Amino acid sequence: MTQAEIVKACFLIVPLMVLAFAVLPWRWLWRVPAGIALAVIAAFGLLAMVPGAIDFLVSFSIMASIYAILSLGLNSQWGYNGHLDFGVAGFFAIGAFISALFIMAPPSGLLAQYVHQAFGLRAPFVVGLIVAGIASGVVGYLVALPVLRLRVDFLAIATLGIAEIIRLIFQNERWLANGPQPLSGIPQPLSCVFESPRCAWLPEPVASFLSVLQPRDYGYLYLVVVVVVLAIVYLVLETSVRSPWGRALRAVRDDELSAAMTGKNVGSLRVQSFVLGAVVIGVAGSLYASYMVTIDYSHFEPLFATFLVWVMLMLGGSGNNKGAVLGAFVIWGVWSGTGFVTDAMHASLSSIAPQIASRTAFLRWTFVGLLLAGIVLYRPEGILKEEKFVSDFVKRFGRASRKGAAGVPDNQ
Numbered sequence: 001m002t003q004a005e006i007v008k009a010c011f012l013i014v015p016l017m018v019l020a021f022a023v024l025p026w027r028w029l030w031r032v033p034a035g036i037a038l039a040v041i042a043a044f045g046l047l048a049m050v051p052g053a054i055d056f057l058v059s060f061s062i063m064a065s066i067y068a069i070l071s072l073g074l075n076s077q078w079g080y081n082g083h084l085d086f087g088v089a090g091f092f093a094i095g096a097f098i099s100a101l102f103i104m105a106p107p108s109g110l111l112a113q114y115v116h117q118a119f120g121l122r123a124p125f126v127v128g129l130i131v132a133g134i135a136s137g138v139v140g141y142l143v144a145l146p147v148l149r150l151r152v153d154f155l156a157i158a159t160l161g162i163a164e165i166i167r168l169i170f171q172n173e174r175w176l177a178n179g180p181q182p183l184s185g186i187p188q189p190l191s192c193v194f195e196s197p198r199c200a201w202l203p204e205p206v207a208s209f210l211s212v213l214q215p216r217d218y219g220y221l222y223l224v225v226v227v228v229v230l231a232i233v234y235l236v237l238e239t240s241v242r243s244p245w246g247r248a249l250r251a252v253r254d255d256e257l258s259a260a261m262t263g264k265n266v267g268s269l270r271v272q273s274f275v276l277g278a279v280v281i282g283v284a285g286s287l288y289a290s291y292m293v294t295i296d297y298s299h300f301e302p303l304f305a306t307f308l309v310w311v312m313l314m315l316g317g318s319g320n321n322k323g324a325v326l327g328a329f330v331i332w333g334v335w336s337g338t339g340f341v342t343d344a345m346h347a348s349l350s351s352i353a354p355q356i357a358s359r360t361a362f363l364r365w366t367f368v369g370l371l372l373a374g375i376v377l378y379r380p381e382g383i384l385k386e387e388k389f390v391s392d393f394v395k396r397f398g399r400a401s402r403k404g405a406a407g408v409p410d411n412q
Helices: 003-023 028-049 051-081 088-103 109-113 125-147 152-172 204-210 215-241 244-254 256-261 266-292 302-316 321-349 360-378 392-405
Strands: none
Touching (some): 028 051, 125 266, 215 321, 256 266, 302 321, 321 360
């Protein structure tokens, strides 16, 4: 194994370790060492067995993780409070463009004649990430006040229309983010690690260790960034939903009148869950912009940035954060896999039936549509069902009660 492969394996250990922590069912005393050991074995094993496919798996995992954050944001709206939000693409676009404007430098010289943007602050990536979430949350709050008075299908139509308005604003207002032309040159966090000269703050031994990697290997580092953000978002949402506030959201979702009779502020809770989902979706937009480097309005079409996320959540399991993440990876795998199928069909049919070959790309949506129909018909609750008991206190109290009834002391 070459030094470059060893360095790549070290980057892969972090996301694999996060995966192991999420999957292993043991207590943390055993989960941590086992997760680290399994991550190390898996990282070096993958590079040894399928070295040619690792780059594809890294790029696949980055996009799947970004969509997993989108799915978590939608889950906090629909899964836990029943908002039929078809405006995911709008908050996704806000997060992406606002983050890009904050971390980019303003155009200068000849470039300023062709590139237009409202501002460029050269802010650090973390600032852009936070501001993207805040901006999406503020817009989500302004949207929620009038729109959440609607219900179900009317709410879906209204949010879909708002998302299109947001997308068209970025498309037509050239002074804001270059309008219909792509906004290019979005900085990537820690990209200097792979460039020459290296980051000035990077210790010499670390710089020497990483010197074997090229700029094209940046995806390994960005996968670590995205997975860390995904893990933080997951932990925050999981902690929130298991709190009294999260249980109040479910109560409002299940029966608003009963929740209001018990003293819950139904209107305020509905707005809070909508804003929380908008913040998470905005964070995903920031990660997407820095990964793509170049974005424009066409990246935020409802099919790609709204309905594909809905399929992910429905497949994984609405009301279950683990299901939201799992559904994102499964559907992105289906989407990526069908891309290979349609490419092969296009190559085969191009000389026989060129008219049919030109339409093979639409078969990807046919596969996704059939999958959605199958989910609704045969597995409406998703792969992972929603947990009925989410309170950690109830779980601990239940275990203690069972031990007491069996005559076993609690400290054993």
